[in-house]
Amino acid sequence: MxxxxxxxxxxxxxxxxxxxxxxxxxxxxxxxxxxxxxxxxxxxxACTPAQPPAQPTPAGPSPAPTTAPTPQPGVTVPPDDPAIEAAGVTFPAEDGATILAYLSRPRGAGPFPAVMVCHENRGLVEHIKDVTRRLAKAGYVGLAPDLLSREGGTDRLDSAQVPGILGNVPPTRFVQDFQAAFKYLQAQPFVRRDRIGMVGFCFGGGVTWRVATKLPELRAAVVFYGPNPPLEDVPGIQAPVLAIYAERDNFVNPGIPAIENAMRQNGKVFERVVYPNTDHAFHNDTGPRYNAEAARDAWSRTLAWFERYLI
Structure with a gap:
């Protein structure tokens, strides 16, 4: 496509x-x-939807909690965690547009390796900001550009509009915005300019594939259930790629053999992991398909991949 x-x-x-x-x-x-x-x-x-689960019988009032409440879904590392710094930033795109982004970094002078984060088809939401903070907690600078910046940014849009906008933008614009993000990171004194990777989820996984084909300086990439890039562009990939998939993902998984063959035939460093009994978007702890066990393991593999190729 x-x-x-x-x-x-x-x-x-x-x-x-x-x-x-x-x-x-x-x-x-x-x-x-x-x-x-x-x-x-x-x-x-021609589609027949699954029947929604039966509603449970209303229960009586819950007893008062005796322990501290669990963190809000989507917030694993809060913005005020004393080990990190997190804030919105901007940087210029190649076409002169101002790109909105969220940056998290470990406290201290650095320099630190960095990871660019590409959001899902919902835009730059709190879950993706939290992913950058998780990276900062692990010792990386995390930068998540808002690919809807030219439309005013995710926060200013009706959430129902977001996929329609993203689906009708040429993918080259997304790639160029991440190339600009890469340059922005290289210019920061707290970033190791030769140790920058990328991770993306769903739509963002597809963008990550495409960025890897056009950014030879990228040192490592992790793709969560993302659609394939044009296979003719695979020779341009220089970064080692870890591709993570969900077993029950019916619309991404048919492309696995093609991308695996293309990566192998072109001599690329590639590892594929398929998590059993999981669905597309299982890593997102704010979504209905979240699988805590698989998400924890996939994140551990992600950090191990970056430790291997960015540290």
Whole structure:
């Protein structure tokens, strides 16, 4: 595929069939991506959604907690953690646009290795900011650009608009914004300019693949269930790539053999991990498909990959 439109269509149809979103929600999302309610309706016409789980019988009042409450979903490392610094930043894109981003770093002068983070199709939300803070806690500078910066930024958009916008933007724009992010990081005195990697999730995994094909200076990449890049661009990849997949991911997994063959045939450093009994987006602890055990293991593998190739 030339862009991410087909990927988003497959993802939203899958969410509808799996019973994660209503028909109304699916129509709204698909219409935003395709630009047509009629096309959206035709995509759902042959689909039979799963039955939603039965609602539990209301229980009585819960007893008062005797221990501290668990952290808010999506916040594993709070912004005020004393071991890190985290804040919004901006940097210029190649076309002169101002890119909004969120940067987290360990306290201290550094320099530290850095990891660029690409968000999912929901934009730069709190979960992705938290991923940068997790990286900072582990000793890396984490930078997550908002790929909706030219549209005003994720926070200023209706969440239902976001996939439609991203699905209709040429992928080259995303790649160029990460090339600009790379240059921004290289200019920071607290960053090791020759030790910069990248991680992306879902749509962001697909962007990570594409950035790796066009940014030979990238030192390591981790792709969480991302769609393949154009296979003819694989020879341009210089970074070792760890690709993480979910066993029940019906719209990304069919591409695994092709990318695995392309990486092997071109002599690239590549490792593939498929987590059993998991679904697409299992790493996102704010989503309905979150799998805590798989997410913890995948994150440990991610940090080990960066330790191997960025430290």
């Amino acid at each position: 030339d862009g991410f439109k087909d990927y988003f269509i497959a993802e939203f149809v899958d969410e509808y069939v799996s019973g994660l979103i209503t028909r109304r929600e699916a129509l709204r999302k698909l219409a935003a991506v395709t630009g047509s309610v009629a096309v959206a309706a035709s995509l759902l016409a």
